Amino acid sequence: MQFIPNIVFALLLIATSVFFVKQVGKIRRNILLGRELDRSDNSALRWKTMFLVAIGQSKMMANPLVSFLHILVYVGFIIINIEVIEIVIDGLFAQHRFLSFMGAFYDFLIGSFEFLALGVIFACAIFLIRRNVLKVKRFWNKEMTSWPRSDANIILCTEILLMSAFLIMNATDASLQNLVIYQDDYIKAGSFPISSIIAPLFEGFTPKALVMIERFCWWFHIIGIFAFICYLPISKHFHIILAFPNVYYSNLKPKGEFTNIVEVSNEVKLMMDPSATPPPAIEGAPKTFGAKDVSDLSWKSIMDGYTCTECGRCTAACPANQTGKLLSPRKIMMDVRDRAEEVGKGIDKNGKDFSDGKSLVYDYVTPEELWACTSCNACTEACPVNNDPLAAIIEMRRFLVMEKSEAPQELNNVFTNIENNGAPWQFSMADRLKWASESDK
Amino acid sequence: MSELIVPSLAEMTAKGETPEVLFWVGCAGSFDDRAKKITRSMAKLLQKANVKFAVLGTEESCTGDPAKRAGNEFLFQMQAFTNIQVMNAYQVKKIVTTCPHCFNTLKNEYPELGGNYEVMHHTQLLQQLLNEGKLSIEGGKFKGKRITYHDACYLGRANDVYEAPRDLIERLDSEFVEMKRSKAKGLCCGAGGAQMFKEPEKGNKDVNIERTEDALETSPDIIATGCPFCNTMLTDGVKNKEKEGSIKVFDLAELIAQASDL
Numbered sequence: 001m002q003f004i005p006n007i008v009f010a011l012l013l014i015a016t017s018v019f020f021v022k023q024v025g026k027i028r029r030n031i032l033l034g035r036e037l038d039r040s041d042n043s044a045l046r047w048k049t050m051f052l053v054a055i056g057q058s059k060m061m062a063n064p065l066v067s068f069l070h071i072l073v074y075v076g077f078i079i080i081n082i083e084v085i086e087i088v089i090d091g092l093f094a095q096h097r098f099l100s101f102m103g104a105f106y107d108f109l110i111g112s113f114e115f116l117a118l119g120v121i122f123a124c125a126i127f128l129i130r131r132n133v134l135k136v137k138r139f140w141n142k143e144m145t146s147w148p149r150s151d152a153n154i155i156l157c158t159e160i161l162l163m164s165a166f167l168i169m170n171a172t173d174a175s176l177q178n179l180v181i182y183q184d185d186y187i188k189a190g191s192f193p194i195s196s197i198i199a200p201l202f203e204g205f206t207p208k209a210l211v212m213i214e215r216f217c218w219w220f221h222i223i224g225i226f227a228f229i230c231y232l233p234i235s236k237h238f239h240i241i242l243a244f245p246n247v248y249y250s251n252l253k254p255k256g257e258f259t260n261i262v263e264v265s266n267e268v269k270l271m272m273d274p275s276a277t278p279p280p281a282i283e284g285a286p287k288t289f290g291a292k293d294v295s296d297l298s299w300k301s302i303m304d305g306y307t308c309t310e311c312g313r314c315t316a317a318c319p320a321n322q323t324g325k326l327l328s329p330r331k332i333m334m335d336v337r338d339r340a341e342e343v344g345k346g347i348d349k350n351g352k353d354f355s356d357g358k359s360l361v362y363d364y365v366t367p368e369e370l371w372a373c374t375s376c377n378a379c380t381e382a383c384p385v386n387n388d389p390l391a392a393i394i395e396m397r398r399f400l401v402m403e404k405s406e407a408p409q410e411l412n413n414v415f416t417n418i419e420n421n422g423a424p425w426q427f428s429m430a431d432r433l434k435w436a437s438e439s440d441k
Numbered sequence: 442m443s444e445l446i447v448p449s450l451a452e453m454t455a456k457g458e459t460p461e462v463l464f465w466v467g468c469a470g471s472f473d474d475r476a477k478k479i480t481r482s483m484a485k486l487l488q489k490a491n492v493k494f495a496v497l498g499t500e501e502s503c504t505g506d507p508a509k510r511a512g513n514e515f516l517f518q519m520q521a522f523t524n525i526q527v528m529n530a531y532q533v534k535k536i537v538t539t540c541p542h543c544f545n546t547l548k549n550e551y552p553e554l555g556g557n558y559e560v561m562h563h564t565q566l567l568q569q570l571l572n573e574g575k576l577s578i579e580g581g582k583f584k585g586k587r588i589t590y591h592d593a594c595y596l597g598r599a600n601d602v603y604e605a606p607r608d609l610i611e612r613l614d615s616e617f618v619e620m621k622r623s624k625a626k627g628l629c630c631g632a633g634g635a636q637m638f639k640e641p642e643k644g645n646k647d648v649n650i651e652r653t654e655d656a657l658e659t660s661p662d663i664i665a666t667g668c669p670f671c672n673t674m675l676t677d678g679v680k681n682k683e684k685e686g687s688i689k690v691f692d693l694a695e696l697i698a699q700a701s702d703l
């Protein structure tokens with residue numbers, strides 16, 4: 001009977017791991033619905049970018065205060081996970097404070113965890129205030145409907161609860177360590193710089209009550225972590241995992257450089273030189289020009305969607321959005337993710353070739369949003385995880401223009417002019433050198 | 442100032458000569474009345490610096506930038522292949538252009554299609570000519586003038602050219618004031634991505650007004666630009682704010698030309 005908690009713990013651990021791996025597998029599958037894109041080059045620069053932007057969070061520095069708070073949560077998250085290793089060992093093998101054999105170093109670790117836990121609580125509280133009381137504008141744009149807002153609040157509250165449980169657990173544990181009757185179960189270990197402050201709250205509690213609180217917090221903390229892991233794949237918070245590969249695979253070329261469509265090059269070459277040998281036909285169904293649905297985007301654009309944590313820095317920097325247009329780069333990223341999820345679920349239910357008659361363009365992203373983009377790259381510059389909303393926007397524009405001929409009328413005129421007289425305006429090519437013989441004014 | 446002589450690449454080649462650099466004028470620079478002044482300023486500067494340059498003239502055609510940003514890849518590549526054919530036939534090695542959109546397209550998107558050239562924005566070439574002493578700025582024409590600089594997206598963020606234009610302003614012996622949003626954080630003028638050629642989508646403000654307000658906050662005498670489209674957008678913005686009497690929008694080529702008494 002005494003091993004029941006350990007068996008329960010083991011089952012929970014296995015269930016969480018299986019569920020998480022399965023969910024991540026689905027996200028990987030959904031990302032790979034996208035078109036091929038070679039980002040295998042220049043691994044040295046890619047690693048460097050990842051260290052700088054993902055691990056070093058260099059792009060967060062635009063706002064030093066927020067950057068500091070975010071680092072606090074991030075470092076807290078990573079370092080406190082060392083504690084989770086101990087919890088897992090304790091839970092599986094009926095130990096208590098297994099790592100305490102490290103002596104003084106263990107005391108140092110627990111002490112630092114406590115400072116970090118307090119830091120995390122502090123930062124999350126400020127973040128909650130920024131979102132819900134100060135109502136920082138980028139958290140309240142149109143696309144921030146009830147779910148995205150709740151998602152953020154759920155994560156912040158969970159982190160506060162987990163850290164509080166950790167501190168209360170330590171506070172009661174420390175009291176129990178001083179009781180002779182528990183000297184075998186609660187060995188003297190650890191240092192408690194923060195929890196000792198709240199320890200007086202539990203003065204006068206019976207030893208039994210203390211044990212109950214300690215055990216409750218221990219279980220609450222670890223089950224909370226398990227639940228958090230299961231929640232990640234459906235949450236924007238998945239960025240804590242995808243930020244790293246996403247930055248690694250970021251666009252290293254100049255931001256102004258757009259891809260050239262190879263199939264178009266082949267056709268244009270043939271038009272200009274009919275005697276040229278046509279390239280071998282590409283196997284499979286002809287590719288749509290541009291992107292109608294998520295599967296027409298590159299896999300990297302879909303990964304962008306899953307990495308987006310909806311912070312809205314892109315949208316705050318977007319000139320179209322600032323001037324009241326419908327376009328929001330963050331919404332584009334959220335739409336890509338939502339549609340990829342929808343397609344993924346459809347595939348789970350109905351097999352690979354399912355069709356629901358819906359598409360990313362029209363059902364999620366409207367042409368009005370796409371045509372408002374100035375392609376200025378403010379969004380890609382602002383994104384702390386190197387997302388590229390512009391790449392997705394241009395693919396969708398290509399679909400509208402090349403597959404649907406649905407460009408705004410003025411742009412159709414521009415196309416005609418370029419075709420006929422080599423300039424977006426209706427001027428004759430013969431007049432191209434007139435400027436040289438004219439004088440100012 | 443001697444008469445402005447602008448040889449075409451065809452003429453020069455016929456004489457058996459090769460230019461040091463091809464001056465890619467661009468559509469705005471060829472046809473837009475305001476932008477033509479920028480083109481003339483640049484040509485005068487090249488001439489003064491004794492740079493052997495030529496233009497394509499009637500053989501130049503749109504790089505395809507607006508088509509590409511608007512999603513018309515087919516038209517873009519038609520333009521690109523045609524231009525590349527022309528330039529490769531003339532064995533063009535080096536290009537300078539006064540338009541960041543042409544600059545970006547020629548520099549970044551043509552190589553994959555067979556057009557490999559050394560491409561410079563005119564602010565970069567002007568900086569180089571001044572460094573080499575081939576151009577010099579005399580007198581203090583702009584002394585005490587407050588000048589702010591608007592980063593063109595396709596020069597700045599798109600290609601990380603931030604310093605050359607600023608260096609030129611420094612040399613004018615003027616008072617340079619940075620806008621609160623500048624360099625990588627600079628705000629678009631509203632013309633990019635083929636927006637120049639269409640009405641904006643429904644909103645509550647025009648982008649060029651928003652950007653002009655950034656510029657006006659610096660209380661400038663002059664707003665400097667390095668792009669004919671930004672120039673148009675900001676000129677319109679300044680007019681909209683009824684400040685055209687006190688604030689002028691100039692391209693850097695024009696400022697350097699004025700400072701050199703051209």
